[in-house]
Amino acid sequence: MANHPCFSKTILGMALLLLLAAASVHGKVPRIGFYDETCPKAESIVTKAVKKGLKENPRIAPGILRIAFHDCFVRGCDASVLIEGPGTEKTSGANRNIQGYNVIDDAKTELERVCPGVVSCADILTLAARDATVLTGGASWKVPTGRKDGLVSLVAEAGPLPGPRENVSEQIRKLDEIGLNTQDLVVLLGSHTLGTTSCALFRFRLYNFTNATESGADPSIDPKFLPTLRKLCPDGGNGSVRVHLDNRSGEKFDTTFYKNLKRGRGVLQSDQVLWTDLRTQPFVRRLLDSEAYDALNFKVEFGKAMVKMSLIGVKTNPKESEIRKVCTAVNSLVSSY
Ligand SMILES: *[C@@H]1O[C@H](CO)[C@@H](O)[C@H](O)[C@H]1NC(C)=O
Ligand SMILES: *[C@@H]1O[C@H](CO)[C@@H](O)[C@H](O)[C@H]1NC(C)=O
Ligand SMILES: *[C@@H]1O[C@H](CO)[C@@H](O)[C@H](O)[C@H]1NC(C)=O
Ligand SMILES: *[C@@H]1O[C@H](CO)[C@@H](O)[C@H](O)[C@H]1NC(C)=O
Ligand SMILES: *[C@@H]1O[C@H](CO)[C@@H](O)[C@H](O)[C@H]1NC(C)=O
Numbered sequence: 001m002a003n004h005p006c007f008s009k010t011i012l013g014m015a016l017l018l019l020l021a022a023a024s025v026h027g028k029v030p031r032i033g034f035y036d037e038t039c040p041k042a043e044s045i046v047t048k049a050v051k052k053g054l055k056e057n058p059r060i061a062p063g064i065l066r067i068a069f070h071d072c073f074v075r076g077c078d079a080s081v082l083i084e085g086p087g088t089e090k091t092s093g094a095n096r097n098i099q100g101y102n103v104i105d106d107a108k109t110e111l112e113r114v115c116p117g118v119v120s121c122a123d124i125l126t127l128a129a130r131d132a133t134v135l136t137g138g139a140s141w142k143v144p145t146g147r148k149d150g151l152v153s154l155v156a157e158a159g160p161l162p163g164p165r166e167n168v169s170e171q172i173r174k175l176d177e178i179g180l181n182t183q184d185l186v187v188l189l190g191s192h193t194l195g196t197t198s199c200a201l202f203r204f205r206l207y208n209f210t211n212a213t214e215s216g217a218d219p220s221i222d223p224k225f226l227p228t229l230r231k232l233c234p235d236g237g238n239g240s241v242r243v244h245l246d247n248r249s250g251e252k253f254d255t256t257f258y259k260n261l262k263r264g265r266g267v268l269q270s271d272q273v274l275w276t277d278l279r280t281q282p283f284v285r286r287l288l289d290s291e292a293y294d295a296l297n298f299k300v301e302f303g304k305a306m307v308k309m310s311l312i313g314v315k316t317n318p319k320e321s322e323i324r325k326v327c328t329a330v331n332s333l334v335s336s337y
Helices: 005-027 042-056 060-073 101-114 121-135 168-177 182-193 226-232 256-262 269-276 281-288 298-310
Strands: 196-198 242-244
Touching: 042 060, 042 101, 042 121, 060 101, 060 121, 060 182, 060 298, 101 121, 121 298, 168 182, 168 269, 182 256, 182 269, 182 281, 182 298, 256 269, 256 281, 269 281
Parallel strands: none
Antiparallel strands: 196 242
16 A cells, blocks of 8 residues: 555655745744844844943833834834834824934844844834843743834834823724734734823823813722822923823833733823723623733733734835844935945
């Protein structure tokens, strides 16, 4: 039976299929270790740039996470958010006041020196988001790489980015549109364990809320926390003053942000509603209660959600993508080359 010609043909065919399957797994993009041969120092160069940037300015850690999210939300993770010029995504209000762009540029400059034309800006941003998390106390994860950079960046497309006044329905809807679910929403917003926001974006909760308490405040704010927020952001005061999103633990990547939500100490309305809304509250509970049978480990889940996010709309087709020479412009507009 074993010598039957049909049988051996089948074996041969199966072997060939297995071989092809192996080849396509190896050729799959993005994948972990994409630069192992072409630029072995790629990841360490990015890490070094983030470390240096963080030393100079702690705001780059939340900044880079925000830039990465804003990039993936619009046109997928293709570094479209980094392109400069009139009418680009970067000119939108949501993208202007973020720190950390310089770190991506520094990493790119060094990478072009060491392995020119090899490492995409989209990958640099994705790697930097991992490094910013780890360097502030988060857990590490392996970043699949091999993305290419997009050629298009339009400010109008940054308009629908999730905003600080949005309810849970709206936030769920927006994340669903890019393939992320309710758990991803709650976990990714955990990045607000780092960083600050300006009074202008939440002061309406303090003095003149719709359906307010007698004092005019949002009833979901912890009454003991209200005077703190009011002191930081006086009525009619400077709207640019910055306040930690995660009171008392704003520079450490931890679960204090969720603990604060449970106590009514979320600063942005879009954060606090994660606790008041019954669709998202169970996830906050699971992230907080490490003893529960369905507990979620924030640091582990954050890495998973970041990988999931980083695979949104990845570009590899040479007709619609390239490896940029500088992150702030598409190659056809870089004249010095
Ligand atoms: C949530 O916000 C959207 C957009 O502002 C609004 O249309 C919707 O009615 C709100 N949903 C709830 C449940 O408040
Ligand atoms: C309070 O809010 C109402 C309705 O949104 C608005 O008409 C009013 O001008 C606001 N008052 C102050 C002092 O901001
Ligand atoms: C304000 O309260 C009224 C009455 O309880 C309710 O019908 C309305 O939906 C509330 N508005 C908001 C924005 O929560
Ligand atoms: C408002 O606050 C910002 C940030 O703290 C500061 O740079 C600016 O000078 C302040 N403006 C005024 C008018 O005080
Ligand atoms: C945190 O809240 C306390 C009071 O509850 C306040 O004294 C402190 O200034 C706040 N710290 C930050 C960094 O927001």
